[in-house]
């Protein structure tokens with residue numbers, strides 16, 4: 830995929846994830862943001878991953894890949910696909926998860942994904958909705 834245009838509404842939500850920021854991401858997000866701001870500690874998220882990841886998993890908005898690195902897959906060699914708009918995140922997570930030989934897919938989650946239909950048994954998208962354009966507020 831070509832680099833996203835700065836005028837695209839989705840640009841701002843992924844622009845933060847530079848190589849430099851990704852080096853401190855785990856400490857900032859899992860040391861402070863997730864437990865304090867979101868009130869959801871890492872152990873809770875790892876527990877959800879442990880309970881739901883399958884042997885054929887799609888992860889959307891991967892950051893550094895920490896959750897996939899620390900969770901337990903049901904098989905030793907799961908098929909893992911990493912989807913992210915930001916190539917830095919894809920690189921960081923893919924390097925960290927080399928042992929699974931993950932497939933990477935650079936795309937905006939708000940656009941058509943360009944992946945085969947019905948091709949995954951589990952899909953996770955953790956800590957991503959607040960990165961997307963628009964309001965989180967429910968319209969109902």
Ligand SMILES: C[S@@+](CC[C@H](N)C(=O)[O-])C[C@H]1O[C@@H](n2cnc3c(N)ncnc32)[C@H](O)[C@@H]1O
Pocket residue numbers: 839842843846858889890891892893894895896912913914915918936937938939954955956957960961
């Ligand atoms: C806060 S991080 C979450 C990382 C990881 N899931 C976690 O929970 O630690 C958000 C990730 O979503 C990606 N992202 C932001 N906007 C996106 C979009 N429109 N489409 C796909 N990925 C996006 C960012 O590049 C970043 O890697």
